[in-house]
Amino acid sequence: MTTADLHTATGAYVLHALLPAERAEFERHLAACDSCTQEVRELAATAERLGLAVATAPPAHMREQVLRQIATVRQEPPQTSARGRAGRWTRALPRMALAACLAAAVAFGGVAVWQYQSAQDARDQARRTQQQAAELAAVLAAPDARTSTGKLTDEATGTVVVSRSMDRAALLTSKLPGLPDGKVYQLWFDDGGQMRSAGLLSTPDTSSATLLDGPVGNASGMGVTVEPAGGSDQPTTAPLGLMSFPA
Template identity: 60%
Template sequence: MTTTDLHRLTGAYALHALPDDESTAFERHLTGCEPCAEETAELSATAARLGLAVASTPPAALRAQVLRRITGVRQEAPGRRPQNRTAPARLHSRTLSRWALAACLAAATALGGTAVWQHQRAEDARAQARHATQASDEIAAVLAAPDARTRAAGLAGGATGTVVVSRDRDRAVFVVSGMARPPGGKVYQLWFDDGGTMRSAGLMNPARTDQAVLLRGTVDGSSGMGITVEPDGGSPHPTSAPLALMTFPS
């Protein structure tokens, strides 16, 4: 499987449609590919929201049917693993991993500081992937919350924005489509509207026109949210007029 193939698996992975070996390979790929990590997070959040739209309450008799049928299912003996055609490949992968570890140790001895720098880069990539996965899970939890409420609004330049609020989880997600990129050296910053006082809720990715953003911090009684253009890195307080103000759904 090539790197190009892996870049194309974001949708299948978000829908849990990959076989185990491809899912494992793609998860390794995510540790070093931030665009794929972000796209996977957004697709997972969208899939969760779509699932919520068609969710239904299971019939009361379903539990009894499952408990009745499970008595006829043969249980696998403890400690046994199902055999499949990928077992040799997994053994080969473990062997290669041992050789790769030995090679890394040798390189660290020979190259000293260079190897340490490379190791730190790898750790940074893993941390970014873990952060993206955590954000994806939190976004999906808000979108799929039973009490989730949404409000949509048109934004400048034909963009559309939707805010999703879960009061039970005390969190909010902003989903935007068609957002123009900010001017050079600028970034879009999100704000909670606490009775007229704006509280920073994080930054949007300036490189993406479509994205789902988990607002940083709790809703905590805020009446709505706003968007401003701020210097790169954000501001402690708004320095420009809001591009949009959206009232949270009740």
């Protein structure tokens, strides 16, 4: 290799992409070249950080995807003409770049998938929250909205708002006390004495407004019970209160 070739072989050296004779020649050059020594040190440190970045396992399908894509990459034919030793490692650069990209993909693949999924989950949750807020506002502002108020505890009250045109209902609570860990308020539609889950009410503030899950249908009223975290298929405690829907 020429002197110019030696100065640009640092990446190939760090990736172990030099032929044995070229590697020995470069190491002799390295012993006398401070700038190449520094560059090799920095590139090696970068490669080490890539390895340390593996915090989670890559997804199972990554190996199959990489193998499928490798199978479609056109391979270079053997070189039969002599162009000098510099040409050999120069032609290897595309393969070295591919190897580096694959190494980075493996190193960061698991982390990137986890980060992407976390961001996607956050976006989905934000969209659901915005949609629920819009639906709640629509019910409360509906022209045919009707209200009914009742007591839930000695101090807490609940006001149910029903829009028959939208077939939806909302509950406004005031002074509903917090619950111990492992307990949650659950809302129910009263379908002629048969209770149908209308969703969960998270630990309330001083006052809160909640859109009931599902259509009103033929329900004549609603109730609130205290259930284990996650809710129940049917009430397991006596209702705190039952409120009839306004006619």
